[in-house]
Amino acid sequence: MDNGSKPFHLSQERRVIVIDDDRDFLESLSRLLELEGYAVRKASNKTDAWYVLDAFPAEVALIDIRLGQGSGLTLLTELRNRFPKMACIMMTAYASVPTVIEALLGEAYDYLCKPFIKEDLVATLDRCFEHTWLTREREQAISALEQRNEELVQINAGLHQVVGSMQELSTxxxxxxxxxxxxxxxxxxxxxxxxxxxxxxxxxxxxxxxxxxxxxxxxxxxxxxxxxxxxxxxxxxxxxxxxxxxxxxxxxxxxxxxxxxxxxxxxxxxxxxxxxxxxxxxxxxxxxxxxxxxxxxxxxxxxxxxxxxxxxxxxxxxAASEERLRKIVDNSPSAILLKDYEGRYLMVNKRFEEWHGRQASDTVGKTSSDIFAKPIARIYNAQDKDVLAGGKVINEEVSIPFADGTLHSLLMTKFPVLDTKGNPTGIGSISTDITDRRRVEEQLRQAQKLEALGLLTGGIAHDFNNLLAVILGNLSLVREERECSGLIEELIDDAHASARSGAELTERLLAFGRQQELHPRVTDVSTFVRNNSRLLERTVGGEIEIVTEFGKDLWNAEVDQSQLETSLLNLAINAGHAMPDGGRLTIKVSNFEVARSQSQPKDSFARNQYVLLSVRDNGIGMSPEVADRAVQPFFTTKEAGHGNGLGLSMVYGFVKQSGGHMEIVSHVDKGTTIKLYLPTAGELDRQPVAIPQTRSESINRNERILVVEDKPAVRKLATTILTRLGYRVFEASDGFNALRLLANEQGVDLLFTDVVLPGGMCGVELAQRARALQPDLNVLYTSGYADQVFARKDVAEDDVMLVKKPFTKEDLECAVRAALEEGTSQS
Ligand SMILES: Nc1ncnc2c1ncn2[C@@H]1O[C@H](COP(=O)(O)OP(=O)(O)OP(=O)(O)O)[C@@H](O)[C@H]1O
Ligand SMILES: [Mg+2]
Missing domain, CATH: 3.30.450.40 (GAF domain)
Incomplete structure (x- = not known):
C-alpha cells in the first residue's frame, strides 16, 4: 500500500493489540507488526487483553477466533461494548463461511485466514486504521457541528430576546x-x-x-x-x-x-x-x-x-416645547387662531374661547360663517381672501361684539401660513383687544384738552383779577376820598357789587384752571357729608330723597373743605335740575384702591388710595356728547339765566388741583353718577398758608414798605392804599429795580411783592435775594392765583404770607399788619 497517498495518518501512532493463545504465533506476528512500524501489545487471553487495554488505547485488535477455552467471538462482543471505537479483525484458521458471518455479525471490521501473508495483513490493517481514523474524524466533525448548532440556537434565542427588548423599549x-x-x-x-x-x-x-x-x-x-x-x-x-x-x-x-x-x-x-x-x-x-x-x-x-x-x-x-408653546398661546392676552386654506378653524386659543364664548372643540372644523353673524363673517372672510390672494400680512382694526354683547375694538394681524415650498396652506391670526387702550387714549385726550383749556382760562382769570383789583381798590378809595351823594353812593355800590361778582366768576374760572388757593385739611368725608346734609336738603328741595351710604373703616381725605362743600352743592344742584319731578340723590363715601391692572391714563390715578365720594341721581342723564363736554367751562344745556356752565368745571378743577380725579358715568333717562376720587390724608403737596383775616390794633404807620408790582395800575393802587394808611412807600416795577432800591435805601420793614414778575426774577427769588441784603426783612406776597412757585423754589409753607388778588383796602391793611407783626414777634 502506498503510504504517501494517506498522509493524514502517517504521523500518527498506529496502536494494535494482538490477542492469540498460540504464543509462538503471537510472538512472530507481534514482531512482524513492530517491524512494519505498528505499536504492538500482546495478550494471550481475555484477562491479559483487559489488563493491556487499561493502559494502551489500541485502535485495532487482532483477535484469534479460537482463544483457548474462550471464544474470540465472545471477546469481540465484549470489546466492542467496552471500546466501541476500536476496530476488531478476526483471525481464523478455518475460513468457514458460518464463522466469518458470525464474526462480521459480531461487528468485526474484517477477518484474516491463517496462515496469511504479510502484505494481506498490512493491507487489511491499514484499511482498518484508515476506517478508524475516518470514523473518528467524522465523529469529531459531527460533534463540532452539534456544538456550533447549539451555539447558533443560543444566539438565535439571544437575538429573539433582543428583538423582544427592542419592541418593549420602543413602547x-x-x-x-x-x-x-x-x-x-x-x-x-x-x-x-x-x-x-x-x-x-x-x-x-x-x-x-x-x-x-x-x-x-x-x-x-x-x-x-x-x-x-x-x-x-x-x-x-x-x-x-x-x-x-x-x-x-x-x-x-x-x-x-x-x-x-x-x-x-x-x-x-x-x-x-x-x-x-x-x-x-x-x-x-x-x-x-x-x-x-x-x-x-x-x-x-x-x-x-x-x-x-x-x-x-x-x-x-x-413635548415640553409644545407644552411651553401651548401655554404661551393659551396665556396670551391676544386671541390666536389658525385656519386651513378653506377657512376652517384648525386651532383657537383660550382667549378666543373666552371672547366668543365657545369651546375650541365647538370651533375646530367650522368656518367663520358657521360661527359669527353675517356682517362679521363677511369681514373675516374678506380678510382671509386678501391674505391668501396677496400672500401678505394685514393689520386691521375691527369692531367685534363679544359673547357678552359688548362691542370691542380689536387690532387684528392676519398672515398666510406657508408650506415648505412657500405656498399658502392656511391663515394665522392674532387679535389684541385695544378697547381699553382706545378708551384711555380718549380720556387722556379729554384730560389734555381740559388742561389746555384750564391754562387758558387761568391766564385770562389772572389778568382779569388784576383789573378787578384796580376797580375794587379804586372804588373804595373813591368812596373814602369824597363825600358821596346818594346817587353816586348807589352807583359806586353797584359797580362794587358787579366787580365782586366778577371776582367770584374769576374765582370759579381759577378753580377750573386749578389755580385757586386751597387750604387742604385732613377731612373725614362721611362726617363732612353728614354735617352738610341739612344744607343739601335745602338746596335740592323736598321732592328729592337724599340717601347716604358710608363704607366701613373709611380713610381720611386731605382737601380744602370749603371747596369740597361748594363742589358737593354744585353736584347736588345739578342732580336737582336733572330730576325736576323728584327722585333720589344718593351720596356715597367709600375707600378706593387702584387695581394694579387698571388701565387708566397716567395722570388719572397718580396715587394708589383715594376716598371716593360719589353723587348719584336717577334723573334725565346725559347723552355721550353732553357728558363729553359737561366739564368744559361755560358748557351748559340749561336755558339762559339758569346756569352758566361753570359748576362741573369748578368741581373738576378743584378735584384735580387737590391731586384727585373725577369721573362722570351717565346714561340718558337712567341717571348720572359723578365720582370724586379725593386724595387720602398725608399725600398732598405743600400749599401756601392763608393770611388770618384779623385786624390788628397796634399800628405803627411810619414803617417803610417796598411795593414791587409790574402792573402800574395795581402798583399805584397798593401804593395809594398803603400811603393813606400812613406807611412810607417805595415802588419798583421788577425784581432788579427792587434790589437796587433796597441796596440804597436802608431800613425797609416790608417787601410787598407780586409773585409773578417780569424780567426773569420772580417774587420768591426777589425775597430770597432781598433777605440776603437785609436778613430781618418781612415779606408779603400777592398773587392772582396760587402758583406752584413756592414749592418749586423750596420755600417752606410757614415762611409764606400772601394776600390774594383782587384785594380790598381792608384785605391789604390786615395782611400788611400781620406781616409786619409776624416779623416783630419773630425778632
Ligand atoms: N346730574 C346731572 N344730570 C344730567 N346732566 C347734568 C348733570 N350734571 C351736569 N349735567 C350737564 O352738564 C352741564 C354742565 O354742568 P355744570 O354744572 O358745569 O353747568 P350748569 O349746571 O349748566 O351751570 P352752573 O352749574 O354753572 O350753574 C349741564 O348743563 C348739564 O347739561
Ligand atoms: Mg351746575
Missing amino acids: CSTLQQLCTVLLNDVVRTSKADGGTIYLRQDDQLILKDSLNTDDAPAALSLPLTEENLFSKAMATRLPEVISDLQRQKGPASKSWSQYAKHSFLVFPLVGDHEDPIGVIAVHSEQGSPFTLQECEFGRILISLGCEAIRVLNALENV
Missing part, C-alpha cells in the same frame, strides 16, 4: 419605565443575578432602578472617584467585566462589599456626542459567568437602550 413612554425594562433585559440576557441602572442628572448619577441588589447608593457625585465600580467604564465608554470584585483592589467600594464574591459586568450608557449619560451594572455570583456572547448581547441591548433614551429625550423635549 416605553417614560425614562423610568425605559430604565426598568432595559435593566431587566440586560440582567436576563447576561444571565446575571441582579443589577442597577443609573442616569446622569446634572453632576450626579441617580439610581433609576435596581434588581436583586440591596443598598445600591441612591446617587453618586460626578466625577466618580477612581475606586468607584463604574469609573473605568464611564471613562473609557467601553463595557468592563470585573470577574471577582474581591480581587479588585480599586472598585471594591464599601457599597458593594456584600457582593465581594460576585462578578460584575458594567456597561456605560452614552449620549449623542459619546458623552456618558448613565451606567448599568449587572452582577453574578458565579466565578466567571459572563461569556463573550453575553457581553455582546448586553452591548447590543445597551446601544438599543441608549437609542431609546435619546428618542425619548427628544420626544420629551418636543
Whole structure:
C-alpha cells in the first residue's frame, strides 16, 4: 500500500493489540507488526487483553477466533461494548463461511485466514486504521457541528430576546419605565443575578432602578472617584467585566462589599456626542459567568437602550416645547387662531374661547360663517381672501361684539401660513383687544384738552383779577376820598357789587384752571357729608330723597373743605335740575384702591388710595356728547339765566388741583353718577398758608414798605392804599429795580411783592435775594392765583404770607399788619 497517498495518518501512532493463545504465533506476528512500524501489545487471553487495554488505547485488535477455552467471538462482543471505537479483525484458521458471518455479525471490521501473508495483513490493517481514523474524524466533525448548532440556537434565542427588548423599549413612554425594562433585559440576557441602572442628572448619577441588589447608593457625585465600580467604564465608554470584585483592589467600594464574591459586568450608557449619560451594572455570583456572547448581547441591548433614551429625550423635549408653546398661546392676552386654506378653524386659543364664548372643540372644523353673524363673517372672510390672494400680512382694526354683547375694538394681524415650498396652506391670526387702550387714549385726550383749556382760562382769570383789583381798590378809595351823594353812593355800590361778582366768576374760572388757593385739611368725608346734609336738603328741595351710604373703616381725605362743600352743592344742584319731578340723590363715601391692572391714563390715578365720594341721581342723564363736554367751562344745556356752565368745571378743577380725579358715568333717562376720587390724608403737596383775616390794633404807620408790582395800575393802587394808611412807600416795577432800591435805601420793614414778575426774577427769588441784603426783612406776597412757585423754589409753607388778588383796602391793611407783626414777634 502506498503510504504517501494517506498522509493524514502517517504521523500518527498506529496502536494494535494482538490477542492469540498460540504464543509462538503471537510472538512472530507481534514482531512482524513492530517491524512494519505498528505499536504492538500482546495478550494471550481475555484477562491479559483487559489488563493491556487499561493502559494502551489500541485502535485495532487482532483477535484469534479460537482463544483457548474462550471464544474470540465472545471477546469481540465484549470489546466492542467496552471500546466501541476500536476496530476488531478476526483471525481464523478455518475460513468457514458460518464463522466469518458470525464474526462480521459480531461487528468485526474484517477477518484474516491463517496462515496469511504479510502484505494481506498490512493491507487489511491499514484499511482498518484508515476506517478508524475516518470514523473518528467524522465523529469529531459531527460533534463540532452539534456544538456550533447549539451555539447558533443560543444566539438565535439571544437575538429573539433582543428583538423582544427592542419592541418593549420602543413602547416605553417614560425614562423610568425605559430604565426598568432595559435593566431587566440586560440582567436576563447576561444571565446575571441582579443589577442597577443609573442616569446622569446634572453632576450626579441617580439610581433609576435596581434588581436583586440591596443598598445600591441612591446617587453618586460626578466625577466618580477612581475606586468607584463604574469609573473605568464611564471613562473609557467601553463595557468592563470585573470577574471577582474581591480581587479588585480599586472598585471594591464599601457599597458593594456584600457582593465581594460576585462578578460584575458594567456597561456605560452614552449620549449623542459619546458623552456618558448613565451606567448599568449587572452582577453574578458565579466565578466567571459572563461569556463573550453575553457581553455582546448586553452591548447590543445597551446601544438599543441608549437609542431609546435619546428618542425619548427628544420626544420629551418636543413635548415640553409644545407644552411651553401651548401655554404661551393659551396665556396670551391676544386671541390666536389658525385656519386651513378653506377657512376652517384648525386651532383657537383660550382667549378666543373666552371672547366668543365657545369651546375650541365647538370651533375646530367650522368656518367663520358657521360661527359669527353675517356682517362679521363677511369681514373675516374678506380678510382671509386678501391674505391668501396677496400672500401678505394685514393689520386691521375691527369692531367685534363679544359673547357678552359688548362691542370691542380689536387690532387684528392676519398672515398666510406657508408650506415648505412657500405656498399658502392656511391663515394665522392674532387679535389684541385695544378697547381699553382706545378708551384711555380718549380720556387722556379729554384730560389734555381740559388742561389746555384750564391754562387758558387761568391766564385770562389772572389778568382779569388784576383789573378787578384796580376797580375794587379804586372804588373804595373813591368812596373814602369824597363825600358821596346818594346817587353816586348807589352807583359806586353797584359797580362794587358787579366787580365782586366778577371776582367770584374769576374765582370759579381759577378753580377750573386749578389755580385757586386751597387750604387742604385732613377731612373725614362721611362726617363732612353728614354735617352738610341739612344744607343739601335745602338746596335740592323736598321732592328729592337724599340717601347716604358710608363704607366701613373709611380713610381720611386731605382737601380744602370749603371747596369740597361748594363742589358737593354744585353736584347736588345739578342732580336737582336733572330730576325736576323728584327722585333720589344718593351720596356715597367709600375707600378706593387702584387695581394694579387698571388701565387708566397716567395722570388719572397718580396715587394708589383715594376716598371716593360719589353723587348719584336717577334723573334725565346725559347723552355721550353732553357728558363729553359737561366739564368744559361755560358748557351748559340749561336755558339762559339758569346756569352758566361753570359748576362741573369748578368741581373738576378743584378735584384735580387737590391731586384727585373725577369721573362722570351717565346714561340718558337712567341717571348720572359723578365720582370724586379725593386724595387720602398725608399725600398732598405743600400749599401756601392763608393770611388770618384779623385786624390788628397796634399800628405803627411810619414803617417803610417796598411795593414791587409790574402792573402800574395795581402798583399805584397798593401804593395809594398803603400811603393813606400812613406807611412810607417805595415802588419798583421788577425784581432788579427792587434790589437796587433796597441796596440804597436802608431800613425797609416790608417787601410787598407780586409773585409773578417780569424780567426773569420772580417774587420768591426777589425775597430770597432781598433777605440776603437785609436778613430781618418781612415779606408779603400777592398773587392772582396760587402758583406752584413756592414749592418749586423750596420755600417752606410757614415762611409764606400772601394776600390774594383782587384785594380790598381792608384785605391789604390786615395782611400788611400781620406781616409786619409776624416779623416783630419773630425778632
Ligand atoms: N346730574 C346731572 N344730570 C344730567 N346732566 C347734568 C348733570 N350734571 C351736569 N349735567 C350737564 O352738564 C352741564 C354742565 O354742568 P355744570 O354744572 O358745569 O353747568 P350748569 O349746571 O349748566 O351751570 P352752573 O352749574 O354753572 O350753574 C349741564 O348743563 C348739564 O347739561
Ligand atoms: Mg351746575
